[in-house]
Amino acid sequence: MSDLTEPQLRALVENFYATIRQDDALGPIFNDIVQDWPEHLDKLTAFWSGVMLGSGRYSGNPMAKHVAIRSRLSPALFSRWLSIWGHSARALLPPDAAAAIEATAARIAKNLQRGCGLLENI
Ligand code: HEM
Numbered sequence: 001m002s003d004l005t006e007p008q009l010r011a012l013v014e015n016f017y018a019t020i021r022q023d024d025a026l027g028p029i030f031n032d033i034v035q036d037w038p039e040h041l042d043k044l045t046a047f048w049s050g051v052m053l054g055s056g057r058y059s060g061n062p063m064a065k066h067v068a069i070r071s072r073l074s075p076a077l078f079s080r081w082l083s084i085w086g087h088s089a090r091a092l093l094p095p096d097a098a099a100a101i102e103a104t105a106a107r108i109a110k111n112l113q114r115g116c117g118l119l120e121n122i
Contacts, residue, residue, distance in 0.1 A: 003094075003096075003097060004052050004053060004093070004097050004100075004101070006045070006049055006053070006055075008092065008093060008097070009045055009048045009049055009052065009053075010041075010045045011092055012048070012088055012089060012092050012093065012101070013041055013044045013045045013048060014041060015088045015091070015092055016084065016085055016088040017030070017037070017040070017041060017044070019084050019087070019088060020081070020084055023080070023084065025077060025080055026077060026080060026081060026084070029069070029072050029077075033069065043058070043060065046058040047060070047062070048101070051104060051108070052100070052101060052104065062108075062112065063111075063112060063115045066112045066115065066116055067115060067116055070116040070117065070118070073113075073116055073118060074118065075113060075118055075119065078109045078112070078113055078118075081109065082102070082105060082106055082109055085101075085102065085105050086098075086102045089101050089102050090102075
């Protein structure tokens with residue numbers, strides 16, 4: 001585990017989704033589906049707190065949520081998501097923490113893509 005803190009994760013989540021919402025490819029997907037942004041940001045902060053800090057603060061089923069919208073997803077969009085995540089992480093976190101959370105996001109992204117049937121041959 002890296003030395004991340006809850007406020008750092010909150011700031012990262014806010015910066016990332018502010019950027020994503022303005023992205024030409026990803027913005028429309030999030031803006032169509034997410035109805036309550038404060039709730040989404042709270043949920044995603046809890047998710048990352050659970051993943052990176054082991055806080056157990058998140059309970060939910062990300063796989064089911066993404067499978068439900070799989071027709072709108074693609075490997076190229078996941079790459080774009082990860083690229084924006086990396087930019088936000090490197091802008092806001094110390095290098096070691098940014099590297100750790102980028103690697104974790106890449107691993108989860110791969111799992112989500114597999115679960116959505118987007119990487120069947122890999
Ligand atoms: C192309 C890439 C992605 C797109 C377009 C996308 C889109 C979305 C959307 C629209 C929602 C809201 C679903 C809903 O409320 O019904 C959502 C939820 C979520 N996403 Fe993604 N996502 C992507 C990649 C990722 C990745 C790589 C991660 C993690 C590393 C992630 C983690 C989550 C989590 C934790 C939730 C909340 C699930 C819940 O409601 O409990 N997403 N995503």
